[in-house]
Amino acid sequence: MHLQQRINAFSKLGQFLRQFHTSGIQRNDTVEANDLFFEGFKHQIKLANEHNGWFTKANVYFSIASWADALTTKNINQWTRAYNFENIEPKTVGIIMAGNIPLVGFHDFLSVLISGHNVLVKQSSNDKHLLPYLAKYLEVVEPGFKGKITFTQDKLESFDAVIATGSDNTARYFEYYFKNKPSIIRKNRNSVAILNGNESKEDLEALSDDIFRYYGLGCRNVSKLFVPKDYNFDAFFNAVYKWHPVIHGAKYANNYDYNKTVYLMSEFDMLENGFLMIKEDKSYASPIATVFYEYYESKENLKHKLEEEHDKIQCIVANGFIKNEIAFGHTQKPELWDYADAVDTVEFLLKI
Known part of the structure; x- marks a missing residue:
């Protein structure tokens, strides 16, 4: 199967997804x-929602629409043009997927197949309905994929390389278990936003999408703000109000109530508006319904801090602050060439 056949198949998948x-x-x-x-x-979307309360129809449809936008012939050609796919000896690549947001492992799945390899997928139990169905679609529109896609619920066996995504704790297990295989092991990362106090209402409203999309469960969701001394949060709270219906989700509301109770009982200082709490904290990973913030004294010091702690950060949202920053509102709209943890997955796959 030639590269162009693989490109055509995923382009057809994009056309299929564009209906949803x-x-x-x-x-x-x-x-x-x-x-x-x-x-x-349509039935798989319903099952995904029923199986996982975080996978609301709005969240599932947003993920599907994002992949529909990405999987165009133009985008896939632009992405693959940077690599040499000739003389690839097909290997079997195992993927251990997270399950925090719908189709979160799709980019790894796409990268393995577009590179000409076979894929062995171990899905999270939280996200097990959508991808196998889309894999069947690919096998129908491009029969060359038959026999190249395998899903398993058991321990990975008979593979040549692995891509595994999990927490810092599971990463230690992955690193030990896969120590003799070429691997990409992903750990916890979070995204941050840099504010200077001059953001427009439109900027802050877009930032609220980066915070609340998927209930904030993705590594590309903003979980921490860096703000200048004496920053006034009034404009921020006014702008994020458009997301206030999020509190009607039972799982989100339960987390909000629980974390608010913990903060109050611990006598932590925090600000809240009935559906979001913000708390001064040096950590990057904030609980659901909470965003941490930290003051910075100078741009130079903050840049140095972010460089030193780059292995904890997935995305930096800002406007004219740093190289490779992401515009407000775009963290959950990555391009095909925007790689998790800044590790070029395709380059890795072409070298195994």
């Missing part, structure tokens, strides 16, 4: 194999 978006489902009968898969995918 946040504004509603709109069937397109020109999509290949739609009669076989359209109704079934």
Whole structure:
């Protein structure tokens, strides 16, 4: 199977996914194999929501729409153009996926297959419905994928390399267990935003998307703010108010109530608006319904701090602060060439 065949298959998958978006489902009968898969995918979305309360329809549709936008022929060509896929000897690459947001492991899945390798997937029990169904779609529109995609619920066996995503604790297990295999091991990371006090209402409203999308469960969600001394949070709270319906989600509300109780009983200083708490804290990983903040005295000192602690940070949201920053509102809209932990997955796969 040639690279162009693989590109065409994922482009067709993008066309299929484009029927499912946040504004509603709109069937397109020109999509290949739609009669076989359209109704079934609607059912898989329903199952994903019923199985995992964090996977609301809005969150699932947002993830699907993001991948639909990414999987165009133009984008995939632009992404793959940077690599040489000739003379690749197919290997079997195991992927251990997280389950914090819908389809969170899809980029690794895509990277392995687009590179010409076989994929062995161990999914999280929290996100097990969507990807196997999309894999079947790929096998129908491109029969060359048959036999190259395997899902397992057991321990990974008979593989040549591995990509594993988990917590700092599970990473230690992964590093030991896979010490004799080429690997990418991902640990905990969080995203931060740098504010200077001159942000527009539109900037801060966009930032609220970076905070609340997927209930803040993704590593690309902003969990911490760096603000100048004497920063006034009024404009921030006014801008994030558009997300106030988030408190109607039972799981989110339970976390909000629990964490607020802990803070009050511990007599921690914090500000809150009925659906979000902000607390001064030097940590990066904030609990659900909470955003940490830290004051900075100078841009130079903050840049130095971020460079020293880069292994804890996934995204830096800012406006004209640092190289490779992400614009407000764009953390959950990565391009195909935006790699997790800044590790080029395709380059790794082409060298195994």
